[in-house]
Amino acid sequence: MLNNETPYDVLIVGGGPAGASAAIRTRQAGLSTLVVEKSTFPRFRIGESLLPAGNALLRELGVWEKVTRAGFIEKFGARFYLGAGDAEKKVDFSTGLIPGLESACQVDRARFDTLLLDHARELGAEVRQATTVRALRTEADTHSADLETQGNTVSVRARYVIDATGRDHFFPHALKADLAPAAFARRLAIYNHFTNVARDPGPAGGDTLIVRLPDGWFWLIPIDADHTSVGLVTTQAAFKAGRQSPAAHFAAVVARTPRLRRLLDGAEPSMDYHVTADYSYYRRRVAAGRYILAGDAGGFLDPIFSSGVYLALRSAKHAAALVIQAARQNRPFRAAECARHLRECRKPASVFHRLIEAFYDDDSFSVFMCPRPPWGLAPGITSIVAGHADLNFALWWRFRLFLLVCRLQRPLPLVPRLSLDPAPSP
Numbered sequence: 001m002l003n004n005e006t007p008y009d010v011l012i013v014g015g016g017p018a019g020a021s022a023a024i025r026t027r028q029a030g031l032s033t034l035v036v037e038k039s040t041f042p043r044f045r046i047g048e049s050l051l052p053a054g055n056a057l058l059r060e061l062g063v064w065e066k067v068t069r070a071g072f073i074e075k076f077g078a079r080f081y082l083g084a085g086d087a088e089k090k091v092d093f094s095t096g097l098i099p100g101l102e103s104a105c106q107v108d109r110a111r112f113d114t115l116l117l118d119h120a121r122e123l124g125a126e127v128r129q130a131t132t133v134r135a136l137r138t139e140a141d142t143h144s145a146d147l148e149t150q151g152n153t154v155s156v157r158a159r160y161v162i163d164a165t166g167r168d169h170f171f172p173h174a175l176k177a178d179l180a181p182a183a184f185a186r187r188l189a190i191y192n193h194f195t196n197v198a199r200d201p202g203p204a205g206g207d208t209l210i211v212r213l214p215d216g217w218f219w220l221i222p223i224d225a226d227h228t229s230v231g232l233v234t235t236q237a238a239f240k241a242g243r244q245s246p247a248a249h250f251a252a253v254v255a256r257t258p259r260l261r262r263l264l265d266g267a268e269p270s271m272d273y274h275v276t277a278d279y280s281y282y283r284r285r286v287a288a289g290r291y292i293l294a295g296d297a298g299g300f301l302d303p304i305f306s307s308g309v310y311l312a313l314r315s316a317k318h319a320a321a322l323v324i325q326a327a328r329q330n331r332p333f334r335a336a337e338c339a340r341h342l343r344e345c346r347k348p349a350s351v352f353h354r355l356i357e358a359f360y361d362d363d364s365f366s367v368f369m370c371p372r373p374p375w376g377l378a379p380g381i382t383s384i385v386a387g388h389a390d391l392n393f394a395l396w397w398r399f400r401l402f403l404l405v406c407r408l409q410r411p412l413p414l415v416p417r418l419s420l421d422p423a424p425s426p
């Protein structure tokens with residue numbers, strides 16, 4: 001039963017990983033918490049590959065036991081391939097520099113997100129599903145939100161709002177209009193869940209497979225015994241030039257890429273193709289007054305290194321901590337706290353940002369793919385790929401050196417150059 005009389009301590013808009021994990025934390029601190037979620041869980045979401053660095057956050061939330069009991073596929077690494085050619089690079093998490101980052105889960109997001117949201121509810125969060133926040137007004141020291149459920153609108157009040165609405169928010173807010181593009185080419189993703197995708201036997205069968213193409217890449221992520229998430233990321237320009245439907249474009253790229261033909265031989269799509277366009281952005285501000293952004297709502301990075309859920313859990317942790325602190329004194333966020341939240345969101349994202357730049361740059365990609373990178377760089381890069389974005393000195397100098405070698409690779413090739421030219425059509 002919604003409480004229209006007394007303001008909630010916190011209204012959390014969006015019940016994805018950011019919203020649910022923020023709700024768990026505000027409930028752990030005893031704040032009255034309302035989570036409003038547009039859809040009804042379990043609901044489909046893309047983004048199935050988690051990072052080892054996220055395991056510690058799941059432990060803090062008290063859901064680790066539930067996650068391990070849920071029987072998700074364990075991933076011990078990732079394999080990177082060229083679409084045309086033999087080059088191959090295995091990232092084995094157990095060889096990283098930082099201990100404790102040996103594995104992570106590949107999750108069916110419908111189940112994973114439900115698990116998190118159910119946990120928030122068990123801790124006492126009130127969860128309204130199939131309900132959309134349509135408008136938010138700031139009044140003195142509370143917010144008033146219009147909640148729409150099946151055409152009916154009611155208003156609730158809350159002292160603080162955590163906006164965890166992901167990439168599509170359905171209500172305007174000044175903070176979200178202030179966008180700083182993440183400086184990557186405009187891309188889009190076309191994806192589906194497939195059956196009949198062959199896997200390696202044993203633990204290697206849980207690896208994420210990434211296939212690099214001249215203007216994009218493919219992912220293959222095993223999500224349960226029968227289903228594999230498969231997606232194509234390409235530039236919007238390449239997609240438009242193809243003048244095909246998403247499904248036909250996807251099939252055409254598979255057909256002209258030898259590695260993909262082998263990997264997807266006999267595979268069957270299990271639903272309609274989804275398309276996500278126009279991604280990668282940063283916000284210039286992520287908190288003001290008593291309103292704070294978490295997860296994709298605060299910024300989104302190209303998913304090549306599977307950083308999304310991890311960054312969402314991290315930013316939600318920080319957002320919840322600021323709300324808990326401010327709520328004790330019933331005050332708005334201080335300017336320094338807002339600036340700190342921006343730094344907390346940006347700092348780990350900037351590490352992944354650099355890796356993403358390297359991935360898309362052909363010369364840097366040759367360095368990344370080098371089977372035996374020089375100067376013992378490999379264990380450091382492996383830990384960063386596992387999500388350890390807080391760089392201690394041992395990681396920092398290796399990362400700087402990796403980026404330097406990438407920069408030098410064009411004028412002064414230090415590792416063999418890979419050719420990304422597409423193979424001739426069969």
Ligand SMILES: Cc1cc2nc3c(=O)[nH]c(=O)nc-3n(C[C@H](O)[C@H](O)[C@H](O)COP(=O)(O)OP(=O)(O)OC[C@H]3O[C@@H](n4cnc5c(N)ncnc54)[C@H](O)[C@@H]3O)c2cc1C
Nearest residue numbers: 014016017018038047049133165166189295296303308309
């Ligand atoms: C193509 C692609 C591939 C990806 N691959 C990976 C990957 O392999 N690994 C990884 O970690 N990440 C990946 N991601 C990113 C990942 O999906 C996101 O980073 C993650 O879902 C962010 O969680 P969130 O809680 O911020 O947002 P979401 O999971 O999007 O949740 C937001 C929720 O808010 C709800 N909502 C929105 N507006 C309202 C409203 N007005 N009222 C009520 N509810 C509302 C939505 O219904 C939704 O449930 C990928 C993303 C894309 C696009």
